[in-house]
Amino acid sequence: MADPIHQFELKPIFSLGRIGGSEIVFTNASLFMFGAVALVTLLTMLATRNRAVVPGRLQSLVEMSYEFVASTVRSSAGNEGMRFFPFVFSLFMFILILNLFGMIPGGFTVTSHIIITFALAALVIGTVIVYGFWKHGLHFLHLFVPSGVPVYILPLVTAIEVISFLSRPISLSVRLFANMLAGHITLKVFAGFIGMLASGLGALGWVVGVLPLAMTIALTGLEFLVAVLQAYVFTILTCIYLNDALHPGH
Amino acid sequence: MAQPIVTSTGATPPAGAKAAFPPFQTETFASQLLWFAISFGLLYYLMAKVALPRVGAILEERSNRIAKNLEEAQRLKEESEAAAAAYEKSLNEARAKAKAIAQETRDALLAESEAKRKALEAELAQKIAASEAAISARTAEAMASVRGIAADAAAAIVERLTGQSPERAAVEAALNRALAH
Numbered sequence: 369m370a371d372p373i374h375q376f377e378l379k380p381i382f383s384l385g386r387i388g389g390s391e392i393v394f395t396n397a398s399l400f401m402f403g404a405v406a407l408v409t410l411l412t413m414l415a416t417r418n419r420a421v422v423p424g425r426l427q428s429l430v431e432m433s434y435e436f437v438a439s440t441v442r443s444s445a446g447n448e449g450m451r452f453f454p455f456v457f458s459l460f461m462f463i464l465i466l467n468l469f470g471m472i473p474g475g476f477t478v479t480s481h482i483i484i485t486f487a488l489a490a491l492v493i494g495t496v497i498v499y500g501f502w503k504h505g506l507h508f509l510h511l512f513v514p515s516g517v518p519v520y521i522l523p524l525v526t527a528i529e530v531i532s533f534l535s536r537p538i539s540l541s542v543r544l545f546a547n548m549l550a551g552h553i554t555l556k557v558f559a560g561f562i563g564m565l566a567s568g569l570g571a572l573g574w575v576v577g578v579l580p581l582a583m584t585i586a587l588t589g590l591e592f593l594v595a596v597l598q599a600y601v602f603t604i605l606t607c608i609y610l611n612d613a614l615h616p617g618h
Numbered sequence: 619m620a621q622p623i624v625t626s627t628g629a630t631p632p633a634g635a636k637a638a639f640p641p642f643q644t645e646t647f648a649s650q651l652l653w654f655a656i657s658f659g660l661l662y663y664l665m666a667k668v669a670l671p672r673v674g675a676i677l678e679e680r681s682n683r684i685a686k687n688l689e690e691a692q693r694l695k696e697e698s699e700a701a702a703a704a705y706e707k708s709l710n711e712a713r714a715k716a717k718a719i720a721q722e723t724r725d726a727l728l729a730e731s732e733a734k735r736k737a738l739e740a741e742l743a744q745k746i747a748a749s750e751a752a753i754s755a756r757t758a759e760a761m762a763s764v765r766g767i768a769a770d771a772a773a774a775i776v777e778r779l780t781g782q783s784p785e786r787a788a789v790e791a792a793l794n795r796a797l798a799h
Contacts, residue, residue, distance in 0.1 A: 376640040378650075390648030398653035405661040412669035419676050421683060427676075434673045454666035462661055481641045483650045491658075549641065 372556035376480055376549070396476045397484070404465040404478075408458075433461065437603065444607035448614050455495065456610070459488065460603040463544065467595035470552060471588070479598075480548040482541065489541035492606045500613040511616040540605055547598050551591045558584045769793055 381399060384392040415430035423431055437457045441449045463479060470477025478484055500508035512529040513522065561580035565573035640646075769789050776784045 373639065378640060378643070378646050384649075387648070390645065392649045392652055393646070394653065395646070395649070397650060398657070401653055401657040402660075405657045405664070408661060409664045409669065412665070412673065416669070416672045416676060419672070419679075421676075421680055423676075430673055431677060434670070434677065454670050455662060457670060458658065458662045458665045461665075462658060481650065483641070483647045484654055487651055487654050488658075545641070 372553045372560065375552060375556060376477070378481075397478050397481060400466065400469050400476050400478050401462075401484075404462055404469060407465055408461045433457075440600075440604055441607050441610075444604060445611040445614055449607060449610055452495070452610050456603060456606055459492070459606060460599055463488065463602050464596065464599035467548060467599055468592075470548060471592060471595060477548050477552055479544055480552060482545045485545040486537070486541040488544070488602070489537040492540065492609055493537040496609050496613040499610075500616060503613070504616055508613070508616045511612055536605075536609060540602065544598050544602055547594055551587070551594050555584065555587050555591055558587060765793065765797075 378393075378395040378397055380393045380395050382394050384394065386392070411426070412430050415424075415426040418424070418427070420427055434457070437460050438450070438453060441453050441456050445452070466478040469475050470480065500511070504510075512526050512533065514525060514529070517525050558580045562577045562584065565577040565580070567573070569576065769786075772793065773784055773786070773789050776789070
């Protein structure tokens, strides 16, 4: 049976040598990341090359993505949030394309690596913290001190707010990582059952193998949903966190 | 190529020894982060500087164009409404004018015929009066000659009967007496 973990292995393509004790290797993951960048860039540039007033299919697709992300940003973070629109759009497209790349047979799911999802989450939280302090100074700390709370429970509320803020990068990164990892492992395991049944039980195995096949097909559909949904969830949570940076006194 | 990354560090794992779960191989983190930073940075730069302004410009141009076209349509609609109102107005004016002209003509014709009638009547009345005057003059004349004739006839009768002509004054007096009856 094929190893369900095999699909997450990083395969080196070339090495840049060692920098500070770590070897810098260009792997299949790096290739897929650059592939996503190239795809998103090509898609947007190709779609907008005519600058048509009445859009074609490709231009409609890009415009819809634009409007979709823009409306998500506006509804969660207000019009001031639009200064982060390129950031949020890049995040959404990057995660979406990487998730979908993972659905290509033989492809690689970059977002199933915790270091990448953590880097994405850290980027979001880092942006929130840096922008929050830059824009509001120490007033940004009001984020942890909600107004209208009685003084005697304020320390408790503040502690909870601090903990919830600190857990954000963890929950944000682990949610995406775990969803992609678990989904792909499940898919691989069920697909592996088909081969195991066929080779182990002979003719009967071929018949019974229909069950995991059906399951694999259903899971594939589900995984496409998860791929898109997790990209959206990451995006909308980013917008909500950015809203905290824009309007800390909630 | 088909080997796990750990082999690239030179330490080939012994057969059967399981390598760490790939996402938790910490020795890969540095290179993963580096390539992530480069690729995502590149994507952000391309989106923020090139792609998104282009899409935004297209969308803005479209909404501007739609707004402009709607404005133009509104303007044309107002124009056509104004033209319809002007047409209606001129139609009403023409109607009123036609009515006035008809009335005027009718009045003029009426007045003219009235004047003609009056003139005719006056002429007729004048003629009647003239005729009446002529008649009465003739009558008076005739009456006057009747009296003369009567006096002459009476004088001739008296002369024939008596053989001598009567006094003119006596004849007149007798006539007056006879006419008084």
